[in-house]
Amino acid sequence: MYYKMTQPDFEELIEKAHGRFLNNHRLIVVANVVGKTPKRDQEQPDSDFFSPEEVEQITRSLAEAKIPYEILTSEMAFNRSVLDGNITKAHDIVWNLTRQGGPGNKKSLVTSLADFNHIPYIGSSVEAMSICRDKNSFERLIKPANAxxxxxxxxxxxxxxxxxxxxxxxxxxxxxxxxxxxxxxxxxxxxxxxxxxxxxxxxxxxxFIQGFEVEVPVFKVETSKARYFKALSPIGIKFGNIRLLNLKVLSESISDAYDYQFYSLFDELVNQTTLDAGLIESRLIHQACKIAEYLNLSNYARIDFRVTLNGDSYCFDIATTPYVIRHSSPVWGAKKLNLDQDELIAAILGTAD
Known part of the structure; x- marks a missing residue:
């Protein structure tokens, strides 16, 4: 059985992060930024990169969380820092937020270099990221989760x-x-x-699945006996006031412009008298956590579903390093638990191995 993330769960992760980073560790954030990162493929759209404002949100949150950090804006800058001995496995943890690379996996170079040099990092392995980018591969692997x-x-x-x-x-x-x-x-x-x-x-x-579009952020927590995933309550995506999307999709243009909003799927389903909102919420949380386990994901991720009016759920996408900018479902879900963006980011850092 899998359970929802609670405020105490986040507080434990935050305490763990502070205990590690305030002691002797530094966070190395590697992120592609519009206007600062040289593009390896000039046809790659700016929407694949962070805007300067979005990176500022993250760095401001790290400062507010009192996490020592350095930010690098390219994979090559990271590589040079490792070769020069400025990044070491003893005192640094890498947070890979890059987006450059081939169509199968735009995030793998920094993680590959970190693996090769035995430098710990936040996020999933190259293999797990590659599987999650290949839709046919992950659809086969998640079949035991009935999604x-x-x-x-x-x-x-x-x-x-x-x-x-x-x-x-x-x-x-x-x-x-x-x-x-x-x-x-x-x-x-x-x-x-x-x-x-x-x-x-x-x-x-x-x-095509008609229904609600839902994102379920998951986080790896730790007890004295094991490490396992917990999830935020499922978060719906709406365009304007449209929640039951039917033939609509989260298109590239809507996604790039952040022209969508979030809502609580549980609250929405409570108003659907033919559905058991609690049962559907529990099933989605269970499926999201099982999918994260089946695909051997690490630290944190986001599992995306389509949910029908009958309550059936189908996973169609997996984000192994989901955005935690101000306009994102993890930040929105954390706010429902009275946690700010800086507290959420500190909690994510607390999931580090």
Missing amino acids: SIPTYTISEPANFAGKRQIILKNASGSASIGLSDTSVHQLSAIEVNQQLEQSKGTKIAEQ
């Missing part, structure tokens, strides 16, 4: 009667890239397979 979406690929083609609502997505990368409300189509199995063949492996097809 998989019917997914079709060139190697596993569609085979169903009639037509279904299908959404075509990039086979790897963030869930919102390239998506709009026109991305949902009524297609037959033959038409799905034709689209997949034309994409030459760059696309997958998912059965």
Whole structure:
């Protein structure tokens, strides 16, 4: 059984972070920043990077949390600091917030270098991050959590009667890239397979799930016996006042502009008299934590679902290092527990091994 994060859970993590960082450790934040980080791919959009204002939010939170830190704005700057002996495994912990790299994994270089040099870091391994960026891979692995979406690929083609609502997505990368409300189509199995063949492996097809879009931030906590995940109460995504999204998706344009808001799914479901809000909340928390375990995630993550009006839930994306800027579901969920952004960030640092 898995449980919700509570304020005491966060307070224990914060105390652990302070005990470590105020003693003899420093946090090395590596983040790609618009206007400061040289792009390795000039076609990469600015939305993949942090804005200067967003990085300032993080550094201000670290200062308020009294966490000693240094910020580096490129993977190469991190590499040089390691080679020059300015970053060491004895006294530094790395927080990798970079976004550059190939389509399969834009976050792997800093983590690879940290692994090679035995420097501890916050976040999941390169292998776990790569699996979570490959939608077909993680959909297979999370099947024991009963949260998989019917997914079709060139190697596993569609085979169903009639037509279904299908959404075509990039086979790897963030869930919102390239998506709009026109991305949902009524297609037959033959038409799905034709689209997949034309994409030459760059696309997958998912059965589109009508319902609520939900994010569940998870955090690894520790007891005297074990380390395991707990989750915040599921957080819904809404556009304007629309909560039951039906044919709408969190499109690339809406995501990049942060043109969406958050709400408590539990509070919303309480008003749906045909649903057991507590049961659905518990199931989502259980599924999110099990998914984090199945994929061997570390420290903190965010598991994204579509939830139907029947209460069925389907995982469609996993963020191994989710944003904790002011406009983010982890920060919103922490505020519901009377925790500020700096306290949330300190708690995340407290999950370090």
